[in-house]
Amino acid sequence: MLPRLAILALAVVWAAPAGGPPRLTAEQQRLNIESFEHVWTTVRDKHWDPKLGGLDWQAVHDELRPQLERATTMEQARAVMEDMLARLKQTHFGIVPDEVYEEMEGGGKGEGRTGIEVRVVEGRALVVSIDPDSPAAKSAVSPGWEIEGVDGKLLAPGLRKIDRNFRDSTLHDLMLERAVSARLAGGEGSRVKVSFRDARGRSTTLDMECARPRGAEFTFGNLPPMYFWVDSRKLRPDVGYIGFNLFFAPETLNKAFENAIRDCAACRGFVVDLRGNLGGIGGLAPGVAGWFLDRPGLRLGDMLLRSSKLKFVVFPRPAPFRGRLAILVDGCSASTSEIFAGGMQDLKRARVFGMRSAGAALPSFFERLPNGDGFQYAIANYVSEGGKQLEGAGVIPDETAGPTRRELLKGRDPALDRALAWIEGSKN
Numbered sequence: 001m002l003p004r005l006a007i008l009a010l011a012v013v014w015a016a017p018a019g020g021p022p023r024l025t026a027e028q029q030r031l032n033i034e035s036f037e038h039v040w041t042t043v044r045d046k047h048w049d050p051k052l053g054g055l056d057w058q059a060v061h062d063e064l065r066p067q068l069e070r071a072t073t074m075e076q077a078r079a080v081m082e083d084m085l086a087r088l089k090q091t092h093f094g095i096v097p098d099e100v101y102e103e104m105e106g107g108g109k110g111e112g113r114t115g116i117e118v119r120v121v122e123g124r125a126l127v128v129s130i131d132p133d134s135p136a137a138k139s140a141v142s143p144g145w146e147i148e149g150v151d152g153k154l155l156a157p158g159l160r161k162i163d164r165n166f167r168d169s170t171l172h173d174l175m176l177e178r179a180v181s182a183r184l185a186g187g188e189g190s191r192v193k194v195s196f197r198d199a200r201g202r203s204t205t206l207d208m209e210c211a212r213p214r215g216a217e218f219t220f221g222n223l224p225p226m227y228f229w230v231d232s233r234k235l236r237p238d239v240g241y242i243g244f245n246l247f248f249a250p251e252t253l254n255k256a257f258e259n260a261i262r263d264c265a266a267c268r269g270f271v272v273d274l275r276g277n278l279g280g281i282g283g284l285a286p287g288v289a290g291w292f293l294d295r296p297g298l299r300l301g302d303m304l305l306r307s308s309k310l311k312f313v314v315f316p317r318p319a320p321f322r323g324r325l326a327i328l329v330d331g332c333s334a335s336t337s338e339i340f341a342g343g344m345q346d347l348k349r350a351r352v353f354g355m356r357s358a359g360a361a362l363p364s365f366f367e368r369l370p371n372g373d374g375f376q377y378a379i380a381n382y383v384s385e386g387g388k389q390l391e392g393a394g395v396i397p398d399e400t401a402g403p404t405r406r407e408l409l410k411g412r413d414p415a416l417d418r419a420l421a422w423i424e425g426s427k428n
Contacts, residue, residue: 022074024071033069035373043093055088082094091391093376099161112186114194114208115135116130116134117131118181124405128143139206159179174358189209192210214227220248220249228246228249229244231243232260246278265319269422271326272288277333277337279338289314293320298314325349326351327352331358332358342361342388345398354415356395357390378391
């Protein structure tokens with residue numbers, strides 16, 4: 001459930017240019033056949049259910065391979081592969097056209113960041129928060145500012161493409177955010193020119209450095225290095241708060257929760273902020289849950305792998321927090337974040353605030369096919385303790401509240417405000 005893996009899903013439809021799509025060359029046909037075989041073989045060898053629910057996968061191959069060979073355009077070839085994956089009747093298996101993938105990637109290269117956290121609201125890329133001591137903070141960028149373009153390229157056309165392709169997907173918000181964030185990234189020390197519309201409606205362009213990402217660099221096992229940060233404080237004398245960007249760095253994350261719970265032992269409520277948290281190490285979800293549950297044997301759900309079944313069993317801590325627990329999620333909360341939030345919601349231990357999560361709970365891989373398209377496949381299935389399939393559905397908040405430009409400019413946080421009101425008892 002690594003955040004870099006569980007971020008793309010669902011086949012998308014790309015509109016053909018006027019005059020009809022170009023016919024395939026012999027080389028393109030060869031690459032499409034190679035891609036078809038790769039997709040079919042990957043599902044056969046890596047799907048969590050070797051029997052594919054009784055689906056005759058060889059028969060599917062034999063039926064569709066001739067159709068692929070007769071395809072004369074990329075759209076026709078892509079449709080055959082999408083049809084093949086659709087026979088699985090499962091999400092997190094799909095083909096993403098290279099044009100859409102390139103738009104989502106945005107051309108950003110390198111680990112450097114400006115420190116801007118962004119969400120796309122009603123087609124507008126809005127700054128929702130600024131990392132402390134980041135280039136954006138030093139440039140006095142504020143929440144509520146609208147990002148209109150990066151390095152001279154307007155964002156709106158690309159965002160409209162992604163909106164059309166993912167409009168009916170729970171991944172809609174995540175794909176839009178990723179497209180903008182990718183354009184704001186670059187190698188450490190490189191620079192980007194970002195065009196904003198500020199709080200007064202004025203257009204301004206700032207030349208900002210791409211600096212080292214927020215947080216400390218951690219490694220775990222054979223996983224690539226990740227930048228991890230955690231923010232713990234009291235929002236009010238009787239309300240604790242902890243937010244973090246990944247379920248990663250086990251010792252550091254555990255210590256942060258230990259300190260936060262200890263310092264808030266007499267608090268009335270506690271907020272766990274998972275907005276923008278893309279997930280991480282799945283086994284950390286039950287550990288975090290243990291800080292808020294006092295009964296042994298409870299589970300957040302089960303994950304089914306090809307050769308095993310993982311039970312997300314919660315082991316309560318010696319002195320868990322027993323007050324009101326609010327969890328914040330949004331369209332960029334994915335994977336392990338959804339397992340934790342959905343599981344705690346099922347157990348009726350927490351109330352969830354914000355926007356529906358990304359519906360990307362499965363550990364999945366995304367790779368480039370020989371023909372240039374993207375291919376995503378999952379290697380496990382997850383069912384919450386309440387029997388819900390979070391994949392393709394997401395965690396539905398008990399109270400929906402998302403950002404607007406007006407509230408951001410006023411320094412308000414609707415989801416957090418709702419959570420605090422509930423903790424303080426003004427909402428039942």
